[in-house]
Amino acid sequence: MYNSEAVYNHWLHRFSQIVVAATFVLIFIGGLVTSTGSGLAVPDWPNTYGHFMFSYPLSGMVGGILYEHGHRLVATIVGFLMTILAVWLWIKEPRRWVKLLGVIAFLAVLAQGILGGLTVIYLLPTPISVLHGCLAQTFFCITIAIAMVTSRGWQAQNKSAQAGQGPNLQNVALFTLFVVYAQMIMGAVMRHTGAGLAIPDFPLAFGQIIPPISTQAIAVNFLHRLGAAIVTLSAIATFVVISRHHRDEKMLLKPAVILLVAIAFQITLAAITIWTRKAPIPTTAHVATGAFILGTTFYLVMRAHQLRPTVVASQGTLERLSTA
Numbered sequence: 001m002y003n004s005e006a007v008y009n010h011w012l013h014r015f016s017q018i019v020v021a022a023t024f025v026l027i028f029i030g031g032l033v034t035s036t037g038s039g040l041a042v043p044d045w046p047n048t049y050g051h052f053m054f055s056y057p058l059s060g061m062v063g064g065i066l067y068e069h070g071h072r073l074v075a076t077i078v079g080f081l082m083t084i085l086a087v088w089l090w091i092k093e094p095r096r097w098v099k100l101l102g103v104i105a106f107l108a109v110l111a112q113g114i115l116g117g118l119t120v121i122y123l124l125p126t127p128i129s130v131l132h133g134c135l136a137q138t139f140f141c142i143t144i145a146i147a148m149v150t151s152r153g154w155q156a157q158n159k160s161a162q163a164g165q166g167p168n169l170q171n172v173a174l175f176t177l178f179v180v181y182a183q184m185i186m187g188a189v190m191r192h193t194g195a196g197l198a199i200p201d202f203p204l205a206f207g208q209i210i211p212p213i214s215t216q217a218i219a220v221n222f223l224h225r226l227g228a229a230i231v232t233l234s235a236i237a238t239f240v241v242i243s244r245h246h247r248d249e250k251m252l253l254k255p256a257v258i259l260l261v262a263i264a265f266q267i268t269l270a271a272i273t274i275w276t277r278k279a280p281i282p283t284t285a286h287v288a289t290g291a292f293i294l295g296t297t298f299y300l301v302m303r304a305h306q307l308r309p310t311v312v313a314s315q316g317t318l319e320r321l322s323t324a
Contacts, residue, residue, distance in 0.1 A: 009150075012088055016147040019085050022078050023140045024291060029071045030136060031287030034191055035280040038064030039124050045117040048072070075113060082109045085146065098149055105146060108139040126192045133188040137181070137291055141298045148302050153251075169252075170304040172241050176234040177297045183227035184290055186220065195220045196283075202274040228267065231293075235259050238300065251303050259296045265289060 033039055041064030042048050048056040048069050053076060061069055082105055089102035115132040122128065148154060190196055198217035205211035205222060213219045239256045246252045269286040276282060 009092055010152075012092060013147065013150040013152070015081075015088065016085055016143065016150050019078070019081050020140070020143045020147050020295075022074070022081055023136075023143050024288070024295075026071075026074050026078050027136055027140060027291045028284060028288040029067070029074055030133070031284040032280065033067045033071050035278070035283040035287075036064060036067050038067040039129075040120065041065045041068040042072070043120065045120040046072075072116075075116065079109045079113055082106055082143075089146070089150075093150075095149075098146070101142065101146055101149070105139065105142045108135060108142060112136060112139060124192070126189075129192040130185070130188045133192070134185055137184055137294055140291055140295055144295050144298055145302060148299070154306070169238075169241050169246060169307065170301070172234075172238050173297070173301045173304045176231070176238045177294075177301050179227065179230050179234050180294050180297045183224070183231050184294055186224045186227050187287075187290060190220050190224050191287075193217065193220060196278055197274065199225070200274065202271045228270065232263055232267070235263055235297075238297075242300075246307070249303075249307070252300065252307075255296050255299055255303070259293065259300070262289060262293050262296060266293060 044050065046053065048065075049060070051057075053069075053072055056069060086102040086106035090099050093099050093102070112132065112135050115128060115135060118128050119125070119132055193216075195217035198215065198221040199205045199211055201207065205225070211218060211222055213222065239260055242249070242252045242256045266286065266289045269282050269289055272282040273279070273286050
């Protein structure tokens, strides 16, 4: 059996956690760029008003330039950190699939940088802007996966007596992840098409439960609201399965509770965003909380997958005992 205790490097895991945190900060700053309408505050790329990125004077970082240029600086730092992590994994990590995960993450952050440049060069085209936002969230999940599988506890066997009972947790968690990601895509479409206030009231829509779908913007906005309801129900279902059949698994129960709290906070932020006519701080916090929800759901999927081999092994042991 693979002995993780003998080969894992403590600092590799810590460094991967730093990459996760830096990526989350980058997503927040990226949301701030969009929320403040600063996407074209710096009209050239990869330079900043003709300066090499890191040589641009701090005195010039005012207004939208502060957000956009700051976003580029942080993105470059994240790319540099990811390059180090990918090389580190390739050299030290004995599992081939984890090495490959590092390569995929490196290619994702490289593609993300190129997409960021294209959004500027082509003046914020909606398809590229949406893809840029979606890839950022995907990269965030990949960094979470790397941080999880490089931890010392990843290989620890699950000894819960309830592990094999109840509905298939992995399927429930995967469905929740699917609807959360779909909701994130719809949110990106809504942001980059300017449909965030197409329905100006909340919790009702034009004073009704179902608004008149008279424009594409209203349709996108209402679909996002419906998606929020589906995400909430899916998260509740995931929590119910975990609380009933995996109560002793702290690595499942705690994030499931956090997920519900985050969704409640996200709905509150959505309301504040509408009531304040998309004020930058709540709007950006809404984007960042969406990333947190996606990351937490992805974490649950990974933990549910980790639980599966133990269940299969336990069933095999019972079968051998019954035939002995």
